[in-house]
Amino acid sequence: MNLKIIGTSPDRLDAAAKTTGEALYTADMKFPNMLHMKVLRSPHAHARILGMDVTRAQKAPGVVRVVTGRDVPGPFGEAVRDQYPIARDKVRYAGEPVAVAVAADENTAAAALDLIRVDYEPLPFVLDPWEALNQTSPVIHEGLMEYKTAPFVMREGHNTYQHMKVRKGDAQTALAAADLVVEGEFRWPPNAHTQMETLCAVACYQRDKSLTIYATTQAPFIVQSTIAELLEIPPGRVRVVSPILGGGFGGKSDVTIEALVACVARFVPGRHACLTLTREEMFNGATHGRSAACRYQIGFRKDGRLTAIVGESVMASGGNADYAVNIITGMALAGAGPYRVDNVRLDVYGVYTNAPPIGAFRGYGHPEVHLALESLMDTAAEKLGIAPYTIRDYNLLRAGDANAIGQVMSPHSGNVAECAKLLSEKLSGQQLPQAVPHCRVGRGMAAYMKMPCMPSNAQSGAFIKLNPDGGVTISTGAVDMGQGLHTTLGQIVAERLGLPFSKISFNATVDTLISPYDWQTVASRSTWGAGNAMLLAADDLLRKLREQGAAYFGVSPDDVETAGGEIRAGERSLPWGKFAAGLRGPDGAALTRPVTGEGYFVPQGVVNPDPETGQGNAAPDWTMGCAGAEVSVDMRTGEITVLRLINVIDAGTIINPKNAAEQVSGAMLMSLGAALSETVIFDKKTGCVRNNSLVDYKIPGIEDVPGQVDVYFVETPEESGPYGAKGLGEHGIVGTAPAILNAIYNATGIRFHSLPVSADRLIAGNPAIKGGE
Amino acid sequence: MKEVCIDINGLTVAAAVDDSTTLLRFIRGAAGLTGTKAGCENGECGACTVIMDGKAVRSCLILAAEAHGASVTTVEGLANKEELHPLQQAFVDHGAVQCGFCVPGMLMASKALLDANPTAGPEEIRAALGGHLCRCGGYKAMADAVRDVASRKPQQ
Numbered sequence: 034m035n036l037k038i039i040g041t042s043p044d045r046l047d048a049a050a051k052t053t054g055e056a057l058y059t060a061d062m063k064f065p066n067m068l069h070m071k072v073l074r075s076p077h078a079h080a081r082i083l084g085m086d087v088t089r090a091q092k093a094p095g096v097v098r099v100v101t102g103r104d105v106p107g108p109f110g111e112a113v114r115d116q117y118p119i120a121r122d123k124v125r126y127a128g129e130p131v132a133v134a135v136a137a138d139e140n141t142a143a144a145a146l147d148l149i150r151v152d153y154e155p156l157p158f159v160l161d162p163w164e165a166l167n168q169t170s171p172v173i174h175e176g177l178m179e180y181k182t183a184p185f186v187m188r189e190g191h192n193t194y195q196h197m198k199v200r201k202g203d204a205q206t207a208l209a210a211a212d213l214v215v216e217g218e219f220r221w222p223p224n225a226h227t228q229m230e231t232l233c234a235v236a237c238y239q240r241d242k243s244l245t246i247y248a249t250t251q252a253p254f255i256v257q258s259t260i261a262e263l264l265e266i267p268p269g270r271v272r273v274v275s276p277i278l279g280g281g282f283g284g285k286s287d288v289t290i291e292a293l294v295a296c297v298a299r300f301v302p303g304r305h306a307c308l309t310l311t312r313e314e315m316f317n318g319a320t321h322g323r324s325a326a327c328r329y330q331i332g333f334r335k336d337g338r339l340t341a342i343v344g345e346s347v348m349a350s351g352g353n354a355d356y357a358v359n360i361i362t363g364m365a366l367a368g369a370g371p372y373r374v375d376n377v378r379l380d381v382y383g384v385y386t387n388a389p390p391i392g393a394f395r396g397y398g399h400p401e402v403h404l405a406l407e408s409l410m411d412t413a414a415e416k417l418g419i420a421p422y423t424i425r426d427y428n429l430l431r432a433g434d435a436n437a438i439g440q441v442m443s444p445h446s447g448n449v450a451e452c453a454k455l456l457s458e459k460l461s462g463q464q465l466p467q468a469v470p471h472c473r474v475g476r477g478m479a480a481y482m483k484m485p486c487m488p489s490n491a492q493s494g495a496f497i498k499l500n501p502d503g504g505v506t507i508s509t510g511a512v513d514m515g516q517g518l519h520t521t522l523g524q525i526v527a528e529r530l531g532l533p534f535s536k537i538s539f540n541a542t543v544d545t546l547i548s549p550y551d552w553q554t555v556a557s558r559s560t561w562g563a564g565n566a567m568l569l570a571a572d573d574l575l576r577k578l579r580e581q582g583a584a585y586f587g588v589s590p591d592d593v594e595t596a597g598g599e600i601r602a603g604e605r606s607l608p609w610g611k612f613a614a615g616l617r618g619p620d621g622a623a624l625t626r627p628v629t630g631e632g633y634f635v636p637q638g639v640v641n642p643d644p645e646t647g648q649g650n651a652a653p654d655w656t657m658g659c660a661g662a663e664v665s666v667d668m669r670t671g672e673i674t675v676l677r678l679i680n681v682i683d684a685g686t687i688i689n690p691k692n693a694a695e696q697v698s699g700a701m702l703m704s705l706g707a708a709l710s711e712t713v714i715f716d717k718k719t720g721c722v723r724n725n726s727l728v729d730y731k732i733p734g735i736e737d738v739p740g741q742v743d744v745y746f747v748e749t750p751e752e753s754g755p756y757g758a759k760g761l762g763e764h765g766i767v768g769t770a771p772a773i774l775n776a777i778y779n780a781t782g783i784r785f786h787s788l789p790v791s792a793d794r795l796i797a798g799n800p801a802i803k804g805g806e
Numbered sequence: 807m808k809e810v811c812i813d814i815n816g817l818t819v820a821a822a823v824d825d826s827t828t829l830l831r832f833i834r835g836a837a838g839l840t841g842t843k844a845g846c847e848n849g850e851c852g853a854c855t856v857i858m859d860g861k862a863v864r865s866c867l868i869l870a871a872e873a874h875g876a877s878v879t880t881v882e883g884l885a886n887k888e889e890l891h892p893l894q895q896a897f898v899d900h901g902a903v904q905c906g907f908c909v910p911g912m913l914m915a916s917k918a919l920l921d922a923n924p925t926a927g928p929e930e931i932r933a934a935l936g937g938h939l940c941r942c943g944g945y946k947a948m949a950d951a952v953r954d955v956a957s958r959k960p961q962q
Contacts, residue, residue, distance in 0.1 A: 044898050051906030052894035052913060054841015054881040061840035140826070227941050229845045229853055229907040279843070279907030280941050312846035515905025515942050691901045699904065699943030727850035727939060735935045735945040742946065 038528045039756045042691035045520045046539050047277070047513065056277045056541075059233040059249045064305035067235070068097055070297055071142035072308070073132040073149055074318055075124035078387040078720025079158035079171060082122055082131065082151060090134060090148040095141040098300045099149065100133045105296040109263050110355040111255060111287065113194055114181040115174055116390075118263070118293040124153070125173050125352030126389050127721040128317030133297045135306055158387035158720045162326045162349035165192045165384040173352065173385040185641055186358055194354040195383035197365035199437055199647035202376035207341035211332025215412045219405040220787035221770075223324040223349075223713040224706075225316055226394060227732050230279020232290050232319055233309040236298035243270040246295055250275050251286040251512050252553035257545040259288045260295045275543040281514035282703070283393030284320055286555045287356040316725035321713055322394020324349045325364065325401035331409050332376075337419045339428045341376040342369050342437075346402065348383050351390035357383055360391070363398030363486040365647055369437035370406045371449045371482035371657050372428045377437045379647070387720050388713075393555055395700060396766045399483045400707075404788070407479035407771035411778065421775070422457040425480050425659075429453060436482075436655075439648040445752040447683040449657035452747050453480050456659040456681040459743065466676060471669045474676070477775025478661045479768035484652035485556035485760060489639040493562035494549025495570040497526060497630040503598050503610035504536035505574070507567065510551025511559040512543055516762050517692040518559050524688050525564050525755050529571035531596055549631065557656065557760025560688060564755035565634035574630025581612050581625040636753075654751055654759050658682035660701070660768030662776040671792030675705055675739040675773060680765055683747040686757035693761055694744040700765025701742060706733045708770040710789050810874045814839065815883030823870045829863075830854045832870035833880055841881040841910050845939070852938030855911035856880050862918035862934075881910035884917065892958075893917060896951035904942035912938050916952045926956045 050056040087099040102121030108114045119130045134145035159170045168191055174180070178190050188194045208214060234248040244266060250256050253273040261268040278285065290308055298306045310319060325348040332341035346364055350357045361383040368379040414424040430436055432444045460476055468474045485491075496508040507526055513519050523537035540548075551563065575595050582593035586602035594601040598609050607616075616625045642651040663677040678701050687693045710731040714723045724730045744765075750757025770788060778784050783798050807822045812829075814837050821836035833842050833856065842865060845853030849867040856865045857879040865878075884891040890898070893916050897903055912935060919926050919934040926934070931952045935945065 042901070045901065045903060047906070048898040048901075048903040049890060049894070051903045051909050052881075052890065052897050053885050054839065054910055056906055057840065058843075058907065060844065061834075063838075140824075227939075229843070229851060229905065229939065229941050231845075278905065280905040282941070309844075312848060312850070515907075517904065695901055695904060695942075695944060695947065698946070702943035702945075703941070726848060727846055732939060732941060733943070734937065734939060735932055735949065738945050 036528060036756065038524045038534055039686065039688055040690065042689050043520065043524065043534045045517050045692065046523055047519060047541065058230055058279050059235065059247050059276050060309050062235050062247050064235065066304055068135050068137060068301055068304050068306040069139045069142050070133050070135050070294065070306055070308040071139060071146055072130045072318065073146045075120065075127055075129045075131050077124055077153050077155050078127045079156040079173065080124050080153040081156060082120065082124065083154050084152040085132065086150040087132060090145040093145045093148055095136050096134055096145045098135045099145065100297045100300055102131065106263050109259055109292055111259065112183045112356050112358040113186055113354045116353040116355060118296045126387050127719065128389055129352060130293060130318065133293065135297060135301055160349065160386050160388055160715055160720060162347040162384060162386065165349060165386045166347050166382055173387060187644060192385040193382050194385060195358045195361045197361045197381045197647065198645060199365050199368060199377055199379040200645065201437055201439065204341045204343050204376040204378035207376035208330060208332040208343055211340050212335040213333045213413060213416055214330055215409045215416065216330040217409060217786055218326060218328045219408055220326045221323045221401045221404055222788060223321040223388065223391065224394060224711050225321055225713055225730055226282045226284030227730065228280030228282060228284055231310045231312060231315050232285065234291050234294040235305050235307040236294045237305040238299045238302050240302050242266050244295055244298065245272040246291060247274045247276060248291045249278055249285050250291060251278065251281045251514055251555060253512065253543045253545050254510060254550060255553050256288055256291045259292060263292055264295060264299060271545065273545040275512050277541055278512055278514035282395045283322060283397065283555060285514065286393045286553055289319060312727060313725045316713065316730065317389060317722045320390050320392030322391060323401060324391045327402055327405040329405040329409055331413065333413050333417065335417065337417055337424045337427050339372050339374045342374055344368050344379045346381045348391065349386040349388065350383050351386055351388040353390045354383055354385060356393065357391050359486050360393065360398040364402050366438050366642060366651055367399045367482065367484060368402045370403060371430050371480050373430050373434040374437065388715060395703065395763045397486050397556065397763065399767045400770060403479060403481050403767050404771050407768065408774055411477065411775045421478055422453060425453050426450060429480060438642060438651060440650055440652065445749060447655060447657040448747055448749045449480060449482060449659065449683065452657060452681040452683050453659040455745055455747065456661050456679060459679050459745065460661040468665065472665045472667050473780040474663065474665045475776045475780025476661065476663045477772045477779050478659060479771035479775060480659045481764065481768035482655045482657040483764050483767055484655050485558045487556050487558060488552060489641060490635045491552040491558065491562065493551050493566040493634045495563060495566035495632045496549055497570045497574050499574065499609060499613045499628045501610045501613040503608050504532065504538060505530065506538045506540060508540040508548055509563045509566065510543055510548040511563040512554040514554065516696055517689065520692060521560050521688045522563055522567050525567050526571050528756065529568055530575065532598060549633065557762040557764065561754045561759045562634055564758060566632045568755050569632025569634060570630040573632055574628060577628045577630065578609065578612060581628055585616050585624050654753060656682065656684050656759055656761060656764050658764055658768065660772040662769065662772040664773060664776040664780055666777060666780045666795065671795035673709055673777060673790065673792065673795065677741040678705065678739050678769060679743045681745045681747060682761060682764055683749050684761035685751035685754050685759040686748050687746050688756065688758050696762050697744045697765040698742045700763060701769045702733050702738065704766040704769030705737065705773065707788055708773040708790060712789050808871050810870050812873050813877040815879055825871065827870045828866050829868040829870050829873045830865035833865060839880050839882050843907050843910055845907065852915065853908050853911040855914045857914055857918050860921065862915045881913055884913060892955045893952065896954045897948065900947045900951040900954065902944050902947035902951045904944050908938060908940040912948050920956055924956065928953055
């Protein structure tokens with residue numbers, strides 16, 4: 034195929050507007066007579082609400098309304114109906130909303146919160162995942178077994194809202210027969226998404242029983258259906274608008290503050306009411322990610338062949354579960370990594386804890402299990418006297434091999450072995466830098482694979498509207514949160530329609546009453562799903578252009594050609610643009626109609642995994658790759674410097690290499706943050722988040738960027754993807770942290786089992802280095 | 807309430823504000839210029855950076871009253887009518903823009919740097935962008951974009 038636009042890197046369609054301040058984000062929206070909300074949050078991690086007195090707050094000058102949990106409906110939730118927009122009767126984490134004040138300005142609303150009296154009866158709380166799993170821990174949702182749930186929820190009661198299993202072969206017997214068994218528990222603590230844009234929503238409820246909400250959301254259609262059900266209004270009267278989004282990373286998926294904002298807006302009909310979370314609230318009142326512990330035992334033959342994986346993992350999910358159910362699925366189905374292994378037994382539990390809820394976070398369960406797997410692969414390699422690359426190469430999935438859930442890899446599934454080979458060559462291709470005095474240098478690698486965790490029929494939609502200049506405007510229900518989706522989709526459309534890229538314009542916002550349906554923008558699925566929908570829409574547009582051309586020229590559609598932006602029938606032709614608004618004949622009679630292409634894509638043949646064994650065609654595709662790191666560790670101070678990060682990824686055909694490399698390297702940097710500095714810290718006595726600022730929760734800054742960050746692509750075309758493309762937005766995060774830990778071990782001989790690895794821990798972890806070299 | 811006058815991008819904006827109103831809120835509210843972003847309102851992220859009397863400042867840490875009589879440039883004041891400022895164009899060219907929320911602050915910090923030091927080198931650029939957070943991870947492309955502008959020969 035002779036491709037002109039796929040594989041090139043035109044400037045992003047949204048770049049200029051984002052450099053001038055013209056790009057409008059949710060918090061930039063202003064409406065006449067707009068009201069502001071402030072949220073009173075629980076100071077207790079777990080408590081019964083015995084009573085509440087809001088009379089003084091309600092009477093304070095300028096306060097329009099105070100709303101409590103008793104005033105609003107609930108519970109709601111897509112997977113487990115277990116959350117209230119505002120807590121009622123009980124709070125389950127410090128930071129949970131207990132009341133909302135609405136006033137003309139934020140200061141007045143904030144002052145009103147001080148006048149609300151809440152009587153709490155504090156209860157014992159639990160934060161640790163294993164402790165929450167234990168039957169003796171405090172019960173967080175007494176009603177768990179009665180909650181309405183989606184059919185794939187397999188709750189066990191107490192605090193366990195989900196237990197997902199993978200069973201293949203006879204893992205216990207194979208483990209007993211193994212020549213070598215390596216084992217360990219690995220923990221990835223809660224991480225904060227830390228999008229630079231905090232959560233914001235502006236809602237207006239009208240007396241005709243309709244609601245409009247502008248929100249920082251990756252999931253406008255999920256928000257629409259949830260609000261419609263909560264407020265008992267038809268979905269067609271719930272207009273959710275997702276303007277330009279200032280970063281998502283999963284933290285703006287599913288439903289966040291929108292349910293609360295919509296419910297409160299109903300009390301001030303006819304007026305727009307806005308809630309913008311402060312940065313502090315992003316740490317105690319918004320979802321976090323990760324928060325998992327994985328205990329793995331892996332069996333090997335003497336020659337390095339992987340024979341069995343037995344894993345027990347638990348995710349501490351915070352005060353409500355809802356969509357976290359699907360992260361448990363991700364941890365289970367990807368729990369054996371990119372390896373061929375005949376005997377697998379994995380049990381993954383999702384448990385409630387008294388922390389802010391855990392939701393989707395870039396990687397969706399995959400980084401957590403890869404931390405265990407890829408650390409233990411290195412341990413096994415060392416014990417068997419095999420090189421880290423060699424032991425991986427021996428076991429990596431190849432075409433014809435079945436993965437842990439029984440899917441047989443085809444030649445188009447991705448070439449992880451080639452990724453590992455290239456990674457190994459690149460990593461060792463440069464000489465290890467000379468260690469400066471007191472420092473030790475080392476290298477590590479980690480292979481990975483990730484699937485999109487989504488409903489088996491996750492929908493994507495696309496509209497392509499023809500304009501009078503002969504160009505087209507693309508619209509999708511998927512959200513561009515910074516990943517460059519519109520540019521990628523524009524390239525796919527320009528390629529298919531045979532138009533120059535300059536002829537593509539885009540609709541920057543998603544509006545649930547106008548935009549085509551799209552499940553939500555998560556799971557690295559939009560280049561693949563929305564890209565496929567765009568191809569279908571482009572073909573629909575071309576078909577309609579032929580029809581309209583036939584009507585105008587009085588020929589059969591089969592005799593009309595559309596190449597080069599011209600509608601041609603034999604010798605006669607007109608530019609596409611002439612057909613945009615429709616054409617008339619010499620007598621004025623209409624001959625053609627305006628033209629819009631539409632396309633909808635759903636994955637084919639994807640089914641739910643078997644509830645007892647996890648087996649089945651549960652993933653439409655896997656993106657595989659290999660990460661590498663080179664570190665220098667100062668043995669006196671414990672300071673760790675990442676010198677190089679490398680990622681080799683097989684994401685099929687790369688539509689836009691520049692954007693793709695930025696996505697992968699951005700995810701790698703996020704993983705570096707998780708490896709070395711990021712963790713949400715809870716006060717052991719109160720259960721409150723202690724590090725609720727950007728100073729105390731340290732994400733990587735420019736000073737932390739390694740001197741060398743390289744991304745390489747292996748491009749095995751994915752047969753189900755547009756022009757052979759598939760997702761890559763999350764994958765840089767999966768292998769990077771384990772590769773850094775393996776590099777630290779390689780440099781120092783110290784094996785860390787949890788993140789982040791701070792200088793303090795490095796020194797404390799090894800008395801031998803306290804005295805320096 | 808206090809009457810405050812601030813020159814923003816060459817126009818005088820006057821408004822009555824209370825004592826706690828920050829320059830950031832004045833710019834986004836009274837002046838209606840929403841290009842300047844609120845990322846933390848605590849001086850920790852740099853998204854709200856503007857140039858005040860020639861210096862890059864975090865507008866969330868300055869009270870509007872303190873800025874009375876000052877001359878402020880925001881991201882909206884960078885471009886020249888239809889043409890992007892060279893820094894803006896370089897950000898576009900280098901693919902330094904992802905979600906875009908940190909970009910106005912990054913641009914204003916870069917502008918202040920190049921105004922003071924038109925040929926700034928990589929180390930100076932890293933120092934100027936230090937403390938400006940970008941969660942999308944676009945630091946390298948941004949630094950390259952600034953370096954690109956700094957390394958050009960001055961126009962006649």
